[in-house]
Amino acid sequence: MKFKPTKSRSLVLRRGKITEKYLFSLGTIKIPSLTEAPVKSLGKVFNSSLKDAASIQATNKDLETWLSSVDKSGLPGKFKAWIYQHGILPRILWPLLVYEVPISTVEGFEMRISRFLRRWLGLPRSLSSIALYGHNNKLKLPFSSLSEEFMVSRSRELLQYRESSDPRVALAGIEVRTGRKWRAAEAVDIAVSRLQQRVIVGAVAQGRAGLGSSRTPNYNKAQGKEKRSLILEEVRAGVEEKRTSQVVQLRQQGAWTRWEQAVERKVTWNELWKAEPQRIKFLIRAVYDVLPSPSNLFTWGKVETPGCLLCQKRGTLEHILSCCPKALAQGRYRWRHDQVFKAVADSICSGISYNKSTCPVKNKITFIKAGEKLAVPFRNTSPSLLATVHDWELRVDLAKQLKFPEVVAKTTLRPDIVVTSVASKQVILLELTVPWEDRMEEAHERKRAKYSELVEECRSNGWRARCQPIEVGCRGFAGQSLCRAYKMLGITGANQRRAIKLATNAAEAASRWLWIKRGEEWHVG
Known part of the structure; x- marks a missing residue:
């Protein structure tokens, strides 16, 4: 064994205090003290105080230096935000993990980060940080909360101690200290109790899919990594519940919690790269009503x-x-309606053309091996309407006034879209509304009541009639009725996502133009 004095450190305590009176050496080579040369191992600095206060202050200075350097770099705002998400955030998490940092200090770091993110995205200081980091928001942004990632990291550390394969580590009762405001042990215990309660309750149906449509992991049967993942996801859910309880108290910025019929929208990094900075700025400020109205x-x-x-x-x-x-x-809202209407009509027209060009699939013979049973394939009991026949005709109330086909019924009403099939005697009425997102359900019921008598008249004449009011919010959020209408027509999967995106982008762009021209003369070209 070879002893290297220069890589060693000395520490002398006299009556509980550090003293530099005594020096050690090996031969003529001096052994440095911890005061002269602190030790750094796995990113953690050990100095003579054996406390983390100095290291936390150094981490604070590092964060300020990184944010200031990015802010002064001259890059566009979205590039600065990307550097935070993929550069600064992972780098700052490690010192927060190895040192005993209280959650209040981490929240102070996050407040500073949020100020820079608002500045880089062109958002006002009054915008709540929940708008930046919320996972259940109607508008989801691709940013992660430093406080949330800190909580998950310390919870993961605690689970590694508790579930260690070494019984001496597992039974040592190692404590993860994070201050008095939030404790990792309490958060993990609450998450475990919620998972156990969910096992007792059993699988609960969510949405319209029904029981058994999706796999629900069982906590009691989970082991190792899967079990830890379930607990950490539950810790995240607890953080999100706290955000939700805070945002519902905000009358203006929390109005999106009442958008029951609106489909959530997620802004990905790919979309953020392609979008104009002013467009993203308008979208976020419009959703949370912090535009300078x-x-x-x-x-x-x-x-x-x-x-x-x-x-x-x-x-x-x-x-x-x-x-x-x-x-x-002045026709401003009608102009916006027509912009969205064009996108919806083009998607339906493409769906009709696609179904006309496709040939029916011939029945295939399925061979099975000896001793095996034939698996009964899933049969769709409600096929799309556009796939039933190939003589669909599309009429739209655009450019010139729509005249309802007299062969179906005689009326002065003018639905936005009428799709008819003479061979199968079917007629579909679609009526588009571009309302304020809070009033989607009200608009849907109003339009359905408006055309109820026409639908009954069509049915009395021997036609299978359907009326489907559809809504696209004026800030670019599709209503659930639009998704149902596309599904009914057979526009599903990637085609449906593309059609919804076209409609929502058209509504958002038109509303932004109305906002820009809010005090000017209006001329429709």
Whole structure:
């Protein structure tokens, strides 16, 4: 065994205090003390104080240096946000894991990060951090919360101690210290109790899929990595529940919690790269109602009156994008409706053309081996309407007034889209509305009641009639009715996702243009 004095360290304690009075050496080579040369192992620094306060302060300075360097780099805002997500966040998590950092300190770090993210994305300081990090938001952004990742990391550390293959480590009762505000042991125990309660309750149906449609992992049967993953996911769920309880108390920025009929929307990094910065900026600020509308400017103390620039009524964002009587009379909302209508009509027209060009699949003979049983294939009991016949005809109320086919019924009503099949005597009525997201259900019931008598008349004439009102929110959120309509017509899978994206992008772009022109003269070219 060879002893290297330069790689060794000395520490002298006298009456409980560190002293530098005594020095050690090996021959003529001096052994440095921990005060002179601290030791760094696996990223953790051990100095003479044997405390983490100095290291936490150094981590704080490192974070400030990284954020300031990125902020001054001159890159576009979305590039700076990407550097945080994939560069700064993983790098800062390691010192937070190896040192005993209280959760209050981590929350302070996150507040600083959130300020930089808002600045890089062009968002106001009043925007809640829940908008940036929430997983259950209607608009999901691709950013991770430092506090949440810290909680999950420390919970994972605790599970590694508890479930160690070495019984001496597992029974040692090692404590993961994270301050008094949040404790990893309590969070893990709560997660385990919730998982055990879920085992007792059993599988619960969610949505319209029904029992057995998806695999639900059983906590009692899980082992090793799968078991730890279930616990950590439950810890994340607890953090998200706390966010939800906070956001429902926000009357303005938490209004999206009441969008029961709107489909959630996720902004991916791929979409963020391709989108214009002003588009993402408008989308986020519109969803959380933090755009500089006259009402908000009045609340912020920037203007003396909250009046709309067109009609002088209270100029909220809802009023400007959906309720202004003067904008309605000028045809602004009709123009936006037609932009979304074109996207929906093009998708349905493509679906009809595709079904006309496809040939029916011939029956195949299935061979089985001796001793095996023939697996009964799943049969779709409700095939898409467009696939039943090939003589569908599409009529749209665009450019020129739609005349309802007299062979079906005589009426003065003009649905937006009428799809008919003479061979099978079927007619489909689609009526599009681009409402404020809070009023999707109200718009759906109103349109359904408007065409109920026409549907009954069509049925009395021997036609199979269906009326499907569809909604696309004015801020770019598709209603569940649009998804049901596409599914009914047979536009599913990737085609449905593409069709929904076209419609939502059209609504968002049109509303942004209405916002830009909110105080100017309106001319439709």
